[in-house]
Amino acid sequence: xxxxxxMGGYAAFVWPSYAxxxxxxxxxxxxxxSSLARSRAAARRRLAAAGADA
Amino acid sequence: xxxxxxxxxxxxxxxxxxxxxxxxxxxWPAGALILAALYxxxxxxxxxxxxxxxxxxxxxxxxxxxxxxxVYTTMAVAAAVALIWRMKVAHAVAASCAPIGASFTxxxxxxxxxxxxxxxxxxxxxxxxxxxxxxxxxxxxxYMGLRGAIEDPQRADRTxxxxxxxxxxxxxxIHYSVTWWNSLHQAPSVMRLGKxxxxxxxxxxxxxxxxxxxxxxxxVLLVRLRGEILVRERSASWIREVLSx
Numbered sequence: 001x002x003x004x005x006x007m008g009g010y011a012a013f014v015w016p017s018y019a020x021x022x023x024x025x026x027x028x029x030x031x032x033x034s035s036l037a038r039s040r041a042a043a044r045r046r047l048a049a050a051g052a053d054a
Numbered sequence: 055x056x057x058x059x060x061x062x063x064x065x066x067x068x069x070x071x072x073x074x075x076x077x078x079x080x081x082w083p084a085g086a087l088i089l090a091a092l093y094x095x096x097x098x099x100x101x102x103x104x105x106x107x108x109x110x111x112x113x114x115x116x117x118x119x120x121x122x123x124x125v126y127t128t129m130a131v132a133a134a135v136a137l138i139w140r141m142k143v144a145h146a147v148a149a150s151c152a153p154i155g156a157s158f159t160x161x162x163x164x165x166x167x168x169x170x171x172x173x174x175x176x177x178x179x180x181x182x183x184x185x186x187x188x189x190x191x192x193x194x195x196x197y198m199g200l201r202g203a204i205e206d207p208q209r210a211d212r213t214x215x216x217x218x219x220x221x222x223x224x225x226x227x228i229h230y231s232v233t234w235w236n237s238l239h240q241a242p243s244v245m246r247l248g249k250x251x252x253x254x255x256x257x258x259x260x261x262x263x264x265x266x267x268x269x270x271x272x273x274v275l276l277v278r279l280r281g282e283i284l285v286r287e288r289s290a291s292w293i294r295e296v297l298s299x
């Protein structure tokens with residue numbers, strides 16, 4: 001296990017590169033979901049406003 | 055020949071529902087492939103004879119770099135289709151691509167820097183490959199900034215689409231930079247004519263990661279696309295329907 005974590009002496013370069021890339025993957029999920037939720041909320045507000053006018 | 059299938063395919067409600075239905079079919083295989091490729095790349099693949107375990111950065115760096123170019127190409131093609139055929143849905147696709155592509159371009163640049171320091175002895179060099187990839191990031195950021203700066207959504211769509219289409223010239227420059235100029239960066243080992251130069255146990259996790267990232271891109275694109283379609287549809291009756299679910 002220690003040997004694995006040490007990455008042949010390249011731990012300081014290998015692990016940050018995995019951390020950064022996988023963080024980008026996870027953030028893409030979070031950002032996409034929140035962007036869709038924002039658009040849905042905005043569309044709901046527009047519908048409500050249009051309904052009030054009618 | 056009837057064109058109704060085309061109009062149906064490109065109609066916002068159809069695309070919205072299709073995107074919703076298709077998302078899990080891309081998301082779950084993407085997750086499975088990425089996990090399997092992580093195990094293959096970190097555990098099963100043997101260390102490189104020159105770079106030791108440091109070469110394992112390739113499993114993050116190359117797929118991120120692939121994403122940066124593939125997503126940009128998708129964005130530029132969607133923008134061109136939107137400009138030529140005045141397709142609102144294609145504008146929505148292009149707009150959805152930008153933040154995904156920008157984030158993976160950052161991952162490619164950061165992991166490249168983390169690979170450059172131990173192997174070349176420098177975090178950054180104004181080398182053709184590195185510089186053109188940085189320009190790609192600026193194209194993505196410029197595209198997003200331009201969209202944000204224009205109030206009218208239709209004008210934002212059209213103006214940013216022109217930038218996306220013009221910027222495509224940078225994509226072959228990035229790809230061929232290591233062949234055309236004397237670059238610090240190594241030549242392609244997978245995206246080349248003829249056989250890849252990596253050995254099979256090293257290559258298989260890399261191809262799985264690239265496929266996993268590609269499917270992941272489609273899944274994230276489909277989620278973002280739904281939001282972008284909603285933004286572009288004003289007071290359509292089907293919106294009430296999709297919002298209730």
